[in-house]
Amino acid sequence: SQKIEQNSEALNIQExxxxxxxxxxxxxxxAYLQWYRQDPGRGPVFLLLIRENEKEKxxxxxxxxxxxxLKQSLFHITASQPxxxxxxLCALVRGRTGRxxxxxxxxxxxxxxx
Amino acid sequence: ETGVTQTPRHxxxxxxxxxxxxxxxxxxHNAMYWYKQSAKKPLELMFVYNFKEQTENNxxxxxxxxxxxxxxxxxxxxxxxxxxxSALYLCASAGLAGGRNEQFFGPGTRLTVL
Numbered sequence: 001s002q003k004i005e006q007n008s009e010a011l012n013i014q015e016x017x018x019x020x021x022x023x024x025x026x027x028x029x030x031a032y033l034q035w036y037r038q039d040p041g042r043g044p045v046f047l048l049l050i051r052e053n054e055k056e057k058x059x060x061x062x063x064x065x066x067x068x069x070l071k072q073s074l075f076h077i078t079a080s081q082p083x084x085x086x087x088x089l090c091a092l093v094r095g096r097t098g099r100x101x102x103x104x105x106x107x108x109x110x111x112x113x114x
Numbered sequence: 115e116t117g118v119t120q121t122p123r124h125x126x127x128x129x130x131x132x133x134x135x136x137x138x139x140x141x142x143h144n145a146m147y148w149y150k151q152s153a154k155k156p157l158e159l160m161f162v163y164n165f166k167e168q169t170e171n172n173x174x175x176x177x178x179x180x181x182x183x184x185x186x187x188x189x190x191x192x193x194x195x196x197x198x199x200s201a202l203y204l205c206a207s208a209g210l211a212g213g214r215n216e217q218f219f220g221p222g223t224r225l226t227v228l
Contacts, residue, residue, distance in 0.1 A: 004156070032214060043118075043204050043219030044157075089157070093215050101170065102215055104157040 002027040004105040006090060012111045019077040021108045023090030026071060028103075032093035033066055033073050037086045038107065044089055048075075080112045117141065120205050120220035128228050129195060135223045137188040137205030145210050146188040147217065148180060151202040163188060164210065195227045 005024045013019050023033070032051055036044035050057045050066045050073070057064045063076040077084050087107040094101045118139045127133050139146065148160040162170035163182040177199075179191040188205055202224055206217040 008154070034216065036217075041202075041222070041224070043206070043222050044217070046216050046218070049214055049216060091217075101159070101162070102217060103159075106154065106156040 002103070004028075004090065004092060004103060006088075006105040006108045008106060008108070010109040010111055012113060013080055015081060015112055015114050017080055019080050019084065019110055019112070021075040021088050021110065023073040023075070023105055024071060025092060028071070028092050028094065029068075030092035030094060033064075034091045034093065034102070035062075035064055035073075035075050036089040036091060036104075038089060039086050047088075077110075080110075082112045082114050085110055085112050118205060118207055118218050118220035120203075120223055122223060123221060124224045124226075126226045126228065127192070127195065129197070131195075132191070132193040134192065135190040135203055135205075135225075137190075137220055139186055139188075139205075139207035139218070139220075141207055141209075141218060143207035143209045143218070144185050145208045146182060146185070147206040147208070148188065148190055149204040149206065151204055151222070157204070161190075192225075195225075197227050200225055200227045 003026045034049045035047045038044040048064045050064050061078045065074045087109045089104050089107040091102050091104045121136045144165050146163045150158045159172050160174045161180045166182050177194050181189040202222045204222045205220045208215050208217050
């Protein structure tokens with residue numbers, strides 16, 4: 001069966017350190033992989049998208065890698081700040097033509113300590 | 115207003131009530147989605163509308179009835195719900211060009227079924 005796995009345990013790090021979150025998937029061949037941020041009681045907010053033929057994508061303090069051989073994406077936040085504390089969701093875009101559906105992981109909660 | 119709006123933000127209803135959730139997007143998108151988010155579980159896609167036509171129904175019970183009168187508005191009609199239907203209901207929209215399927219979420223409706 002198709003699965004997307006994110007670490008359900010919360011990740012606690014000190015301010016200024018790099019946070020690394022993992023998204024593993026099985027039985028998918030996604031065309032794109034996306035990362036979202038969700039704050040409590042709010043809808044997710046899109047952060048980054050990476051294509052299957054891209055190894056790495058950066059946006060300010062964020063970096064995403066995508067290894068289609070390992071079926072894994074890593075999401076890094078450098079110089080982390082308490083304001084980065086949130087739940088981070090990965091999502092796979094299934095399908096290569098026409099309508100493309102999105103499947104989400106359950107998310108990993110990040111807590112950045114001051 | 116900009117982005118995706120949802121009303122009401124909170125709803126408490128009995129199992130015999132009938133209520134409706136409303137979603138409106140001001141982004142010019144042509145796809146709209148309903149998701150259910152329960153504690154500790156991934157976002158569950160419920161319904162997808164492309165150009166006002168329903169294109170996906172993920173085995174959702176008939177006590178949930180979607181309606182999409184135009185590409186900017188989406189409703190979810192609720193009747194005879196069960197306590198296990200209590201969750202955060204999220205609406206999202208996306209432009210379909212390019213296949214990125216980047217989702218723009220509303221703030222959600224927190225539903226409690228007594």
